[in-house]
Amino acid sequence: MDTAYCAPPPQAPGHRVPAGLRAPFSGRTWREFLHLCLSLPVACLMFAYAVAVVSTGAGLLITFLGIPVLAAGLAGARGLGALERARARALLGLEVAGPRPLRPARPGPMAWTVALLRSGASWRHLLYAFVHFPWALGAFVLAVTWWAVGWALLSFPLWYRLVPGYAGLPRLQLWGGGGTVVYVSPGVAAGISGAVGLLLVLAGPWLFRGLTQVDRLLVRGLLGASPLAARVSELESDRGVLADTAAADLRRIERQLHDGAQARLAALALDLGLAKEKLAEDPDAAARLVDAAHGEVKTALQELRDLARGIHPAILTDRGLGPALSALAARCPVPVAVQVDLAERPAAAIEGIAYFTVSELLRNVAGHSGARRAAVDVWRSGGQLMVLVADDGHGGADPGEGGGLAGLAARLGSVDGVLVVDSPPGGPTAVTAELPWRG
Amino acid sequence: MGGIDVVDDRVRVVIAEDSVLLREGLTRLLTDRGHEVVAGVGDGEALVRTVAALAAAGTAPDVVVADVRMPPTHTDEGLRAAIRLRRDHPEVAVLVLSQYVEEQYATELLADAGRGVGYLLKDRVAEVREFVDAVVRVARGGTALDPEVVAQLLGRSRKQDVLAHLTPREREVLGLMAEGRTNSAIARQLVVSDGAVEKHISNIFLKLGLAPSDGDHRRVLAVLAYLNS
Numbered sequence: 001m002d003t004a005y006c007a008p009p010p011q012a013p014g015h016r017v018p019a020g021l022r023a024p025f026s027g028r029t030w031r032e033f034l035h036l037c038l039s040l041p042v043a044c045l046m047f048a049y050a051v052a053v054v055s056t057g058a059g060l061l062i063t064f065l066g067i068p069v070l071a072a073g074l075a076g077a078r079g080l081g082a083l084e085r086a087r088a089r090a091l092l093g094l095e096v097a098g099p100r101p102l103r104p105a106r107p108g109p110m111a112w113t114v115a116l117l118r119s120g121a122s123w124r125h126l127l128y129a130f131v132h133f134p135w136a137l138g139a140f141v142l143a144v145t146w147w148a149v150g151w152a153l154l155s156f157p158l159w160y161r162l163v164p165g166y167a168g169l170p171r172l173q174l175w176g177g178g179g180t181v182v183y184v185s186p187g188v189a190a191g192i193s194g195a196v197g198l199l200l201v202l203a204g205p206w207l208f209r210g211l212t213q214v215d216r217l218l219v220r221g222l223l224g225a226s227p228l229a230a231r232v233s234e235l236e237s238d239r240g241v242l243a244d245t246a247a248a249d250l251r252r253i254e255r256q257l258h259d260g261a262q263a264r265l266a267a268l269a270l271d272l273g274l275a276k277e278k279l280a281e282d283p284d285a286a287a288r289l290v291d292a293a294h295g296e297v298k299t300a301l302q303e304l305r306d307l308a309r310g311i312h313p314a315i316l317t318d319r320g321l322g323p324a325l326s327a328l329a330a331r332c333p334v335p336v337a338v339q340v341d342l343a344e345r346p347a348a349a350i351e352g353i354a355y356f357t358v359s360e361l362l363r364n365v366a367g368h369s370g371a372r373r374a375a376v377d378v379w380r381s382g383g384q385l386m387v388l389v390a391d392d393g394h395g396g397a398d399p400g401e402g403g404g405l406a407g408l409a410a411r412l413g414s415v416d417g418v419l420v421v422d423s424p425p426g427g428p429t430a431v432t433a434e435l436p437w438r439g
Numbered sequence: 440m441g442g443i444d445v446v447d448d449r450v451r452v453v454i455a456e457d458s459v460l461l462r463e464g465l466t467r468l469l470t471d472r473g474h475e476v477v478a479g480v481g482d483g484e485a486l487v488r489t490v491a492a493l494a495a496a497g498t499a500p501d502v503v504v505a506d507v508r509m510p511p512t513h514t515d516e517g518l519r520a521a522i523r524l525r526r527d528h529p530e531v532a533v534l535v536l537s538q539y540v541e542e543q544y545a546t547e548l549l550a551d552a553g554r555g556v557g558y559l560l561k562d563r564v565a566e567v568r569e570f571v572d573a574v575v576r577v578a579r580g581g582t583a584l585d586p587e588v589v590a591q592l593l594g595r596s597r598k599q600d601v602l603a604h605l606t607p608r609e610r611e612v613l614g615l616m617a618e619g620r621t622n623s624a625i626a627r628q629l630v631v632s633d634g635a636v637e638k639h640i641s642n643i644f645l646k647l648g649l650a651p652s653d654g655d656h657r658r659v660l661a662v663l664a665y666l667n668s
Contacts, residue, residue: 258508258513258538259458263458267461269565270465273468273564273565273566273567273570
């Protein structure tokens with residue numbers, strides 16, 4: 001993200017300035033330096049605040065007043081933590097999700113107090129104020145001294161002549177104290193200073209990177225969501241995907257029922273109604289209507305059977321993946337070789353998702369790939385169920401275009417599964433799905 | 440205007456239904472009964488266009504029979520097209536067919552209090568005679584509400600305490616009346632005399648505190664407004 005270098009953009013690859021030389025001018029370096037500088041006042045403020053909260057709260061704990069004071073202090077610490085996260089985001093490019101918002105069991109100040117005191121995140125924010133202070137102090141001193149000395153020495157050859165005390169002296173004291181005093185000519189002094197300054201300035205970006213790395217760790221570890229909370233939010237999003245796909249499935253089934261069997265049965269009822277009316281006066285016409293109705297019933301039955309299979313194939317429940325996938329392959333217009341190598345059956349939900357993964361992928365093979373043959377392989381690898389669908393079509397399947405493959409990947413993700421698509425233009429295509437076994 | 444004697448009158452119909460099978464079935468059914476199907480379309484836009492073109496040519500249909508759910512969104516375009524037709528061409532009656540009966544749809548359709556509105560469950564086409572009756576009734580400015588809608592209205596109405604005062608027979612009559620049936624049709628259905636039906640109806644209006652009104656359609660609207668309030 002840090003491409004905003006101060007150095008002029010290179011005109012040709014040959015004139016490119018090495019990254020190491022550009023670093024002292026890069027926006028990233030200066031932002032990190034700014035962060036380290038700002039850390040001092042911010043840390044002082046937070047430290048003073050934390051000390052005040054703890055001492056006041058603890059001091060008042062013998063009276064009942066201490067508890068709400070402490071809770072209010074923790075709420076303030078969370079607010080300061082949010083500012084710190086914003087500062088880290090702006091200057092360090094660090095994206096850290098904040099802790100979960102407090103959810104008091106009931107409305108009212110009592111419940112809020114309890115929630116604040118019970119939340120580990122609140123205490124971690126307070127801890128940050130204490131831990132960050134000494135670190136920020138040291139880092140500030142080191143960074144500012146290093147950077148100031150570096151630039152001063154680097155520019156020494158430019159400005160030493162302007163200092164009245166140095167002007168006209170034949171020799172300059174390069175290093176003094178401790179008995180030995182070294183005098184060199186002004187030119188040599190300038191050269192040595194410049195070289196040392198250059199080293200300091202070139203090393204500065206690395207130093208800042210290292211120092212801010214500690215800041216990043218502190219922010220992530222103490223001001224971020226706890227790993228458990230992060231997992232919870234991940235699961236929540238998975239649950240959302242699952243609910244969405246379930247709703248989409250229901251809509252699809254309803255559509256198919258509405259457009260297919262329902263319309264057919266309504267037409268059938270209509271034909272039979274007409275036939276009933278005509279039975280006495282025009283038996284021939286009635287017979288024709290009954291004949292048409294008979295045909296419609298058979299078609300409606302076929303459609304219902306297909307729909308039921310689409311919801312959950314009976315053979316999958318009865319016989320497992322091998323026979324179910326063979327039956328699926330037999331209905332695919334492209335010849336499919338199926339090999340299922342499983343000694344036992346995985347969890348029913350996993351079986352179902354594996355089946356629909358293959359079903360979707362074979363639908364793609366038949367619809368878009370132009371393949372002449374395809375293969376389905378299913379095997380177990382440790383705690384994983386592996387499903388591979390390959391075809392010799394023209395490839396170019398893109399999982400990112402928000403189409404069927406993206407939906408499939410989301411569905412697999414909802415059970416912690418993964419979809420890997422290898423489909424170079426020109427083919428062949430191999431799609432691998434990896435699902436937890438959960439037997 | 441009794442149920443059965445209007446069957447002989449020719450009615451000009453436009454059918455909007457996306458399932459070709461059903462569209463053909465409906466066409467067969469209506470032409471078989473001597474009515475004229477002047478157009479069959481497959482979506483709401485085409486329905487509005489066709490009716491506008493027919494009306495511009497001075498040959499507006501008497502009634503439109505429209506499926507609620509049609510392409511492109513497969514939600515309620517048939518209903519929305521019907522409501523638009525009610526506004527733009529009040530002289531054209533509208534009978535809406537639906538796979539599911541939603542009282543909300545019926546209320547929207549009846550909201551403009553115009554004449555000639557119907558809302559029926561699609562399955563009702565199987566009862567050929569009754570369905571054709573309903574088409575003709577609506578074409579003539581009457582009302583046809585599906586018994587399920589009426590049952591929903593009766594069940595959901597907040598006037599339960601008043602409704603509880605009706606005798607079972609009066610509730611039956613109220614239901615049939617809300618469906619839009621004429622006195623003689625109600626009498627035929629319940630196998631009683633026209634006079635008995637009239638007596639039940641005046642009792643119902645008395646108990647509900649409604650002013651007796653003549654004209655089947657206005658009567659239906661009064662009852663529906665009462666149940667909905």
